[in-house]
Every structure is written in structure tokens, then in C-alpha cells.
Amino acid sequence: MDSFPAYFPLAGRKVVIAGSGDGADNKARLFEGSPATVVRIDGHAAFLPGAYAGAVLAFIASEDEVFIQAAAAAARAARVLVNVVDKPALCDFNTPAVIDRGEVVAAVGTGGASPVLATLLRNDIEAQVPEGAGRVAALLRRFQDEVRKTLPAMHERRSFLRDAATGEAAQAAMSGDMETAGRLFREALAKGSARRGRVRFIAGKGPSDLLTLRAVRALSAADALVFDPDVDPQILTMARRDVERITPHEATAERLIQLASEGRQVVRLITAPVEPALVQALTAADVAVEVLLSAPAN
Structure with missing residues (x-):
């Protein structure tokens, strides 16, 4: 990863665009509809550090090299991150x-x-x-504190939110009916997280593009991950970076049963055949077990 992506909150924040022309206009259009206060400056005003005071970002657009250098220096003197249009070498960040x-x-x-x-x-x-994805996010933000209070356990909260993000409340928000969405969300939250714990065995030898879509989704939804040392590294990247990682030695039948009984979604990446004794122990304890093999190669 050569560049680290980051998001800057814009509510109540100031963005300065220095210069004129298509480059400056294009940058201004990026912030249309945002809660940021966009300040446009040109000429000698762009050379004054005070013009950038309190800004979170500054964009500079000009064909004049002297203007660019002076404006960039003024913005940096005000401790503001700078983007110079069409000049990556002069940028603190790229758009x-x-x-x-x-x-x-x-x-x-x-x-x-x-x-x-x-x-x-x-x-x-x-x-x-989808166009309505932002409304679903707004719905989840609205109930963020209530969800944390009702479901203090991380794995229960994550399980509930996975379902809520595609459930009836989300569909109502997607269509623009936020009142119905709120009611349905509260009803779902009152029921809590009822997702059953599960252990999924997934072929991990690779290559990663042979994984089925179901297996990829299981990896991204896993609360706990167990993998053999020779698992394809590309497959490991499909799991969340904050997933709980358990060594094969620690992943006894008792430990997996415990995790599943807590409602956890466990993925066991394997590079050898599944041990029948382990599967038998899990099923005897009424743990849902699923074996997801790779798709056949063409």
C-alpha cells in the first residue's frame, strides 16, 4: 500500500481553494452538497497564511508556477495539508x-x-x-449508541449489524422511508442478535480466485479465524484485519464449541482434509458446520 486512504470529517470544517480556472472549479465541485465551508481565494490573498487559518485542506490550482509555490508555502505555514492540481510531487495528499x-x-x-x-x-x-446506501448509513448512525448499549458484546453487535444492514429496516431506508426504517430497526434491536454460531471449513491452499463467493463472504464475516501455516497469504487478506486469530493448536473442539455457543462465526482455513473426529465433535455439540470447497479451475 503506497498511500494510506483517510477520510476527513467536513461538518463545521473549512476548505480553501486557491487559484482559478477549470482545476479550481473542479475541486470546488467535489464539495457541493457537503457540510464544509468552501473559501475561494485568488491573487495576493492566496499568499497570506491567515487566509488558510483553521482550514483542514487546501487546494491550489494555477498555471503560474510562482503562484503555486507562494500559495503552497502560505498554506503550509498555516499548518494545512496541500493539494496542488496536476502536480503530485508538490502534494501532501492526492485527490x-x-x-x-x-x-x-x-x-x-x-x-x-x-x-x-x-x-x-x-x-x-x-x-x-446503490443510491440509497447513504440513507442506510444514516440509519445505522442514528441508532449507534442504542446498539452499543443494547448489545455490549462486540461479536453480538457485529452479528446484529450485519443482518440489519441488509434487513427490512435497511430496505425501507434504501427506498427513502426513514420513518418506517427507524421503527423496523427498533423492533429488530429489541429482539437482539439471534444469529447462531457456526464453524466453516474453507479450503485455504489457494489460489484465492478459486474461492466461491460464499466462502469469501464467510471470511469477511468471521469473528474468529484459524488457519494452517501454509495457507495462501492472499486468502488471509480477505478476512478483516481485526478478526481474532487462533492457532491450530489452540483450536480444539472444546474451544470451537465454546466460540459457536457464544454466537461467533468461526472460519477454519485448511490445507489438508477436514478431520472427521473434529466435525463429529462439533455436530454432536449441535454446532452448525459448513464445508466450503474451492470452485473448480477452468
């Missing part, structure tokens, strides 16, 4: 191609190497992000 769905924002960046490629990839991803 990605953005997919804007309100509270859901996705971005594709190439570190300034190829904005055209970033835009092409953005167009592909944009088609997969």
Missing part, C-alpha cells in the same frame, strides 16, 4: 476518484500516478453502490 452516496463515500486512488485509471475503476465500482 481520489470519489463515489458520493452521502454518508457512504468510496474512493479510488492511484497516488497521483493515473487519475484516468482511478476514474475508470470508480465508474465500475459506482454501479455496485
Whole structure:
């Protein structure tokens, strides 16, 4: 990862755009509809550090090299991060191609190497992000504190939110009926997390592109991950970085049964055949077991 992506909250924040022309106008359009206060400056005003005071970001656009250098120096003197349009070497950060769905924002960046490629990839991803996704995020934000209070255990909360993000409340929010969405969400929260714990065995030898979609989703939803030393590293990247990792030595039948009884979703990545005795012990304890093999290669 050559560049670290980060999101800057814009509510109550100031963004300065120095310069004029298409480059400056394009940057200004990025913030249309956002809660940021956009301040546009030009000429000698752009050379004064005070013009950037309190800003979170500064964008500079000009064909005049002297203007760029002076404006960038003034912004940095005010301790503001600077982006100079079409000059990656002078930037503290690069502007990605953005997919804007309100509270859901996705971005594709190439570190300034190829904005055209970033835009092409953005167009592909944009088609997969529904217009109402931002309303679903707003719904989840609205009940964030209530969910934490009702479901203090992380794995229970995560399990509930996974279901809620695609459930009836989310569908109502997606269609724009936020009143119904709120009612349905409260009803679901009152029932709590009823997801049953499960242990899934997934072929981990690779290559990763042979994994089924079901296996990929199981990896991304796992609360606990057990994997053999020779598992394909690319498959490991499909799990959340904060997933609890358990060594094969620790992953006894008793430990897996305990995790499942707590409602945890456990993934066991294997590079050898599943041990029948382990599966028998799990099923005897009424633990749901699923074996997900790789898709056949073409």
C-alpha cells in the first residue's frame, strides 16, 4: 500500500481553494452538497497564511508556477495539508476518484500516478453502490449508541449489524422511508442478535480466485479465524484485519464449541482434509458446520 486512504470529517470544517480556472472549479465541485465551508481565494490573498487559518485542506490550482509555490508555502505555514492540481510531487495528499452516496463515500486512488485509471475503476465500482446506501448509513448512525448499549458484546453487535444492514429496516431506508426504517430497526434491536454460531471449513491452499463467493463472504464475516501455516497469504487478506486469530493448536473442539455457543462465526482455513473426529465433535455439540470447497479451475 503506497498511500494510506483517510477520510476527513467536513461538518463545521473549512476548505480553501486557491487559484482559478477549470482545476479550481473542479475541486470546488467535489464539495457541493457537503457540510464544509468552501473559501475561494485568488491573487495576493492566496499568499497570506491567515487566509488558510483553521482550514483542514487546501487546494491550489494555477498555471503560474510562482503562484503555486507562494500559495503552497502560505498554506503550509498555516499548518494545512496541500493539494496542488496536476502536480503530485508538490502534494501532501492526492485527490481520489470519489463515489458520493452521502454518508457512504468510496474512493479510488492511484497516488497521483493515473487519475484516468482511478476514474475508470470508480465508474465500475459506482454501479455496485446503490443510491440509497447513504440513507442506510444514516440509519445505522442514528441508532449507534442504542446498539452499543443494547448489545455490549462486540461479536453480538457485529452479528446484529450485519443482518440489519441488509434487513427490512435497511430496505425501507434504501427506498427513502426513514420513518418506517427507524421503527423496523427498533423492533429488530429489541429482539437482539439471534444469529447462531457456526464453524466453516474453507479450503485455504489457494489460489484465492478459486474461492466461491460464499466462502469469501464467510471470511469477511468471521469473528474468529484459524488457519494452517501454509495457507495462501492472499486468502488471509480477505478476512478483516481485526478478526481474532487462533492457532491450530489452540483450536480444539472444546474451544470451537465454546466460540459457536457464544454466537461467533468461526472460519477454519485448511490445507489438508477436514478431520472427521473434529466435525463429529462439533455436530454432536449441535454446532452448525459448513464445508466450503474451492470452485473448480477452468
